[in-house]
Amino acid sequence: MVRQPGYIRPTLKSTNTSPLVGIALLGAGVVGRGVLKILSEQADLLKRRTGLTPVVHHVVCRNLDRHGDLAGDNNVTTDAAAAIADPRVSIVVEVMGGTGVAGEYTAAALKAGKHVVTANKALLAAHGAELFGLAKENDVSIGFEASCGGGIPIIDALTRGLVGNRIDSLIGIINGTCNYILTQMSEQGWTYEAALAEAQKIGFAEADPVMDVSGRDTAQKLAILATLAFNEQVNEADIALAGIDSLKADDIRNASQLGYTIKLLAIAERTLGGLNLRVSPTLVHNGDLLADVNGGFNAISVYGHAIGHQFFYGRGAGQSPTASAVVADILGVAMGTIPHAFERLNVYPGTLPAARMLSHDDAVSRFYLRFSVKDKPGVLAGITETLGEHGVSLQGVRQDENDTNAIVLTTHTTTRRAVTAAVAEIDKQPHVVAATVVWPIFDRPEEFAE
Secondary structure (H helix, E strand, O other): OOOOOOEOOOOOOOOOOOOEEEEEEEOOOHHHHHHHHHHHHOHHHHHHHHOOEEEEEEEEOOOHHHHHHHEOOEOEEOOHHHHHHOOOOOEEEEOOOOOOHHHHHHHHHHHOOOEEEEOOHHHHHHHHHHHHHHHHHOOOOEEOHHHOOOOOOHHHHHHHHOOOOOEEEEEEEOOHHHHHHHHHHHHHOOOHHHHHHHHHHOOOOOOOOHHHHOOHHHHHHHHHHHHHHHOOEOOHHHOEEOOOOOOOHHHHHHHHHOOEEEEEEEEEEEEOOEEEEEEEEEEEEOOOHHHHOOOOEEEEEEEEOOOEEEEEEEEOOOHHHHHHHHHHHHHHHHHOHHHHHHHHOOOOOOOOOEOOEOOHHHOEEEEEEEEEEOOOOOHHHHHHHHHHHOOOOEEEEEOOOOOOOEEEEEEOOEEHHHHHHHHHHHOOOOOEOOOOEEEEEEOOOOOOOO
C-alpha cells in the first residue's frame, strides 16, 4: 500500500521523531465530536507527551447538513469507502455505533490494512471473533478501551496491568443509565417509571431505552470483559440476564431497610463447574464500595489471585470520558504499544476456546424473596416449610406491620435451581396472590481463594 511522505503505519520499530498519524473518523455524533475536541484542544500536549501529530483527514457522517459546522480543517463527507482507502489514513476510528453499517466499515478498514479504534461494544459482542480474526490476518490491531466503562481504563488493566494474575471474579456496574435510574429510586423514592422519565428528560436515557434497562448493554460489555479476564470466548448468549424494568419501589425500600442497595450488577466468576456469568438487579450490602457508586458513574471490582481486590471507578459514559478513551487508543496504536500487544497476547476473541459455562440453575448465591400473600394464619409456615423441603434455609424474615400482605425473606447460600423450584410450588399455594419476586444478594468473594 502506497503511503504519502511523512505518514507512518504505526509499528513498534518506528523511529520518526515527529510522525504524522492520519485518521479517518467514522461518526460525527457526541463521541466523534468529543474526539475532535480533544485532538484539537490538546494537540500541543499530545505532541509533547508522545511526539505524535494526529491528523483527522476525514470525518464521515450520514447527513452533511447536520454537520456543516465541522467543515474547515476537516473533510466532512458521506463517502466512508474513500476515507478508508485514503493512503494518508493509518487509523480508522469507528464511533458510529450499531452492528450494521459500522460493522461493514470496520471490516473494510481491517481488510485494507488499517488499524481500528472503536467504542462499539455491541459490534464487538456480536462479531468480535470475526473482526479480531480479520485484524490478525491483515497484520493490524483493534483498540477498544472505550467499549466498556467509558473513561475507566479497564481494558488496559486486564490486558496489561493485571496480566500476571489469574482473575477469579469480575463484578461491575457498567451501565450509567440504569445506575442513574436506580439511584433516583433509592435516594428520591421514585418509581421506576418516574426515574426513567427523568433520565430521558436530561439525556441519560434514550427515547427507546430497551437496550439499557433490559440489561443487554451491560451483558454485551460483560461478554467483552469476561473474555479478556478468563481467556475464554464468552458470548452474550452465555449470560443469564434480567433488567431493571421489572423492579419495584417496594423492593428498593425493603432492601434499604435490610441494609442493602439494589444495583444492576454484571458478575463473572470462575467456579469449579465453569464460568458463572449473570446480569441482574442485585442486593449489595451498604458496606460494599459498589453500593456507593451513584448516578452515571461506573465501577468494576476485579479479584486476582496475586493482587487481591482492585477497584476501578469513574464516569462510564458521556462525551468527554468516552472520547478520552478513544484518544488514548489512537495514541496507543500510533506509538505501537497496542499493535505489539495485539500481536503477542493470546487474550483476544477469535483466538480463544469457547468458555466452559456453569449452568445458570447451578449458580449459587443468597437470595431476597418477596411474597405477596393474604394476611392469614399459617401462611408464613407454609412458605418456610416448602423452602425447607427444597433445601433452602433462611437467614432473615421480615414482615412490615403496615403491610401484612408482604413477607420478605433472605436465604443462606443456595442454588438458583432450588429457589426456583421452591418458589414455583409456593406460588401455587392458595394464600399467595402474585408471583414471588426473587433477586440475588451479592457477597464479596474471598480474596486469594484457591
